[in-house]
Amino acid sequence: MPRQRSYSRITRQALSLLGKLIRVARTERGLTAQELADRAGISRTTLSSIEKGAPGPEIGIVFEVAALVGVRLFDYDERALQLHNTHLDEKLTLLPRSVRHGVKEVDDDF
Amino acid sequence: MPRQRSYSRITRQALSLLGKLIRVARTERGLTAQELADRAGISRTTLSSIEKGAPGPEIGIVFEVAALVGVRLFDYDERALQLHNTHLDEKLTLLPRSVRHGVKEVDDDF
DNA sequence: CAGTTTTGTTCATTTTATTGGTCATAACGG
DNA sequence: CCGTTATGACCAATAAAATGAACAAAACTG
Numbered sequence: 652m653p654r655q656r657s658y659s660r661i662t663r664q665a666l667s668l669l670g671k672l673i674r675v676a677r678t679e680r681g682l683t684a685q686e687l688a689d690r691a692g693i694s695r696t697t698l699s700s701i702e703k704g705a706p707g708p709e710i711g712i713v714f715e716v717a718a719l720v721g722v723r724l725f726d727y728d729e730r731a732l733q734l735h736n737t738h739l740d741e742k743l744t745l746l747p748r749s750v751r752h753g754v755k756e757v758d759d760d761f
Numbered sequence: 762m763p764r765q766r767s768y769s770r771i772t773r774q775a776l777s778l779l780g781k782l783i784r785v786a787r788t789e790r791g792l793t794a795q796e797l798a799d800r801a802g803i804s805r806t807t808l809s810s811i812e813k814g815a816p817g818p819e820i821g822i823v824f825e826v827a828a829l830v831g832v833r834l835f836d837y838d839e840r841a842l843q844l845h846n847t848h849l850d851e852k853l854t855l856l857p858r859s860v861r862h863g864v865k866e867v868d869d870d871f
Numbered sequence: 872c873a874g875t876t877t878t879g880t881t882c883a884t885t886t887t888a889t890t891g892g893t894c895a896t897a898a899c900g901g
Numbered sequence: 902c903c904g905t906t907a908t909g910a911c912c913a914a915t916a917a918a919a920t921g922a923a924c925a926a927a928a929c930t931g
Contacts, residue, residue, distance in 0.1 A: 654916065656821075662821060692766060694920050696881095699878080708919090710816060711815075712766075718769055718771050803889080807890080809910085
């Protein structure tokens, strides 16, 4: 009997969009699925799952693929942890300075 | 013969810090490892791997655990994708408005 | 258009993660 | 302090992901 796991809406959305971001970044760089899969050391089948936003793939592989196409999820400094720690509250999204300052602004109405 | 995969420094750092963030958020909420594991529907062993920053755990499970303790990685709106798309460049970190505006500022010198 | 490349999907096999149990140790509380 | 609880680590058994092959369809290209 297969495992039956439930995922929250926010998790499904995050996975779906992360997959799309990776695909967009890949095509923008003119890479085929096979080429990116080769660079990441995974099969095209697995990359397909990742771009589809499946919950199954290993997080290390997904992060590696994201990094390869320039989608940075984290770029934290270890020291950041303690500082962030003192600021934790209910639904705080934790960000490192590099992200807060490096992001390109886009239209505010999305 | 076991699979031998290599992970980049940034991936390892990201996983390590994400695990620490989850652990900090969990303890700040007074949850034991067993309690959080139960809520997430996983074993304490797996949660331990996640908090240790192992690359193996499924990304869906990690995202789910993160969400349960209030560590939001993504909160994108689907429409954001197209807008971001036009702004992709070398090492752009993509952020949704909710993150850009909702983050609590901390000391800039970390 | 015809030919080529890329992608999406499915499937059997191999590899790996997940689980639940156990034990030692650390941290906690009366 | 002693008893309790939480954590970290390890293990065999089980469940699931990763792989590579194969095929159809879609997307390019000349």
